[in-house]
Amino acid sequence: xxxxxQSPKYLFRKEGQNVTLSCEQxxxxxxxxxYRQDPGQGLRLIYYSQIVNDFQKGDIAEGYSVSREKKESxxxxxxxxxxxxxxxYLCASSRDRQNSPLHFGNGTRLTVT
Amino acid sequence: DQQVKQNSPSLSVQEGxxxxxxxxxxxxxxxxxxxxxxxxxxGPTFLISISSIKDKNEDGRFTVFxxxxxxxxxxxxxxxxxGDSAVYFxxxxxxxxxxxxxxxxxxxxxxx
Numbered sequence: 001x002x003x004x005x006q007s008p009k010y011l012f013r014k015e016g017q018n019v020t021l022s023c024e025q026x027x028x029x030x031x032x033x034x035y036r037q038d039p040g041q042g043l044r045l046i047y048y049s050q051i052v053n054d055f056q057k058g059d060i061a062e063g064y065s066v067s068r069e070k071k072e073s074x075x076x077x078x079x080x081x082x083x084x085x086x087x088x089y090l091c092a093s094s095r096d097r098q099n100s101p102l103h104f105g106n107g108t109r110l111t112v113t
Numbered sequence: 114d115q116q117v118k119q120n121s122p123s124l125s126v127q128e129g130x131x132x133x134x135x136x137x138x139x140x141x142x143x144x145x146x147x148x149x150x151x152x153x154x155x156g157p158t159f160l161i162s163i164s165s166i167k168d169k170n171e172d173g174r175f176t177v178f179x180x181x182x183x184x185x186x187x188x189x190x191x192x193x194x195x196g197d198s199a200v201y202f203x204x205x206x207x208x209x210x211x212x213x214x215x216x217x218x219x220x221x222x223x224x225x
Contacts, residue, residue, distance in 0.1 A: 004156075031211050040122075042202060042217040043157070050211060058212065090156055098209050099145045099164055104156030 002027045004105035006091050011110045013085075021076045021108045023091030029103075031096035032074035036060065037088040037107075046089075049074055050096050078110065085112045116140045117205050119216035126223055132190040134219050136203030139184065143205040147213065148177060148188045151200045160201075161188070193223045 004025045013019045025032065031050045035043040035058075045058030049068040063082025068074055074093075078085045088109050092102040118137045126132045134148075144165040149157035163170040163177045163186065170177050176189045190197055203216040 006156075033212065035215075040217060042117075042119075043204075043213075043215040045212055045214075048212050088154075092156075094211060096211050099162070099206075100211070101147055101159045101162055102213055103159065104149075106156045107154065109154065 004091055004093055004103060006089075006105035006108050008108060009106070011108055013110070013112050015112055016080045017112075018077055018079050019085075019110065019112075021078065021089055021091075021110070023074045023076065023105060024072055025074075025091075025093045025105075026072060027093055027103065028071075029093035029095055030071070031094045032068065033092040033094075033102060034058075034064070034066065034074070034076045035090045035092065037090060043090065046076065078112075085110060115217070116143075117203055117214050117216040119201075119203055119219050121219050122217070123220040123222070126193045126221065128195060128223055128225050129192045132188075132193045132197065132221055132223070134188040134190075134201050134203075134221065136186050136188075136216055137184060138186075138205050140205070140207065140214075141184070142207040143214075144208060145206040146177070146179060146186050147204045147206070148175075149202045149204060149215075150197075151202060151218070157202055190221075193221075195223050195225065197221060198223045 033048040034046040047066040049055035147162040151157040204213040
């Protein structure tokens, strides 16, 4: 089955630690994205990548970093500089052509205490 | 600056009746619009989309209407079923930018 896999489902970290969220897709999609969902705020774009070895900041990139070394993988690192890291993180991919919907993974709930 | 707005945070509809979810946008560059359905602790699932060259798109029980002059779109679900109970997000895209801008969502509850 083709799809997007995010792991782990739940992640707990202490404040001050960096943490990396995994996202893998086997849909052969060129573009990948990271969104964050907070209550009452919908989904906000953190970073996106339209091609391997290239990525762009989204609307709320501060305190996050990404890499795109392989087409299938787009890991997100939440650094200690992110002021409010506790959230539900969603990875998505698309064919990166006009009018192509994004397909989402099932998310990672990160809790930082 | 919320470019995509869903002004109704929640909606309750009886089973079998029509559900109408509304969405407004401010960016005139948006030319592709999508609706996603989301259950708690899961990723959003793509439902239906519409290009700005159309004013209606239908897929089974789901129909999306686009009014470009009013910068407004709506999702109609008829007949509504209990399994439709979820949060619905409106999203928009501009040209070949490929990234989506989402609204804040509307929680639909379909009651028996």
